[in-house]
Amino acid sequence: MSVVIAAGCSARSVTSAAPVALLSADGGVTFSTSGVALAGTSQWSLAVTTTQDVNVKVYVGAGMLAGLVELTALATTVTSAAPVVLSASGESGNRLYVTAQAVTTTAAVNADFRGVSL
DSSP states (O other): OOOEEEEEEEEEEEESSSSSSSSSSTTTSSOOTOOOOOOTEEEEEEEESSSEEEEEEEEEEEEESEEEEEEEGOOOOEEETOOOEEEEOOOSSSSSEEEESSSSSSSEEEEEEEOOOO
16 A cells, blocks of 8 residues: 655745745644655655745755755756756655745745655
8 A cells, every 4th residue: 555645835935034844744834844754655756836936955864863964966946937846766765854945036835745655
């Protein structure tokens, strides 16, 4: 039986002052700085849309000792004209944390995360 994990946000206000978390597993009420538990997820996809340019970073946690580590290969700038989909397979991390920070102007960001086990 497959495990499906879903998280995201709708019209999350993102400024240039500091990065903000994009993934909420409870419909946008709680955004944890420790990330979303992957619970055996082996592949995932993340779609991000925005009204203004934002820098998106993805972090993974493999255990309790090293904390969250940025996946620098997935860091990207998302524009209103070019939404982005990031994906990974063969994932072995136990949690995922995604942030966005506006390049200049405050943005409304939407994110949809879906992870599945095989």
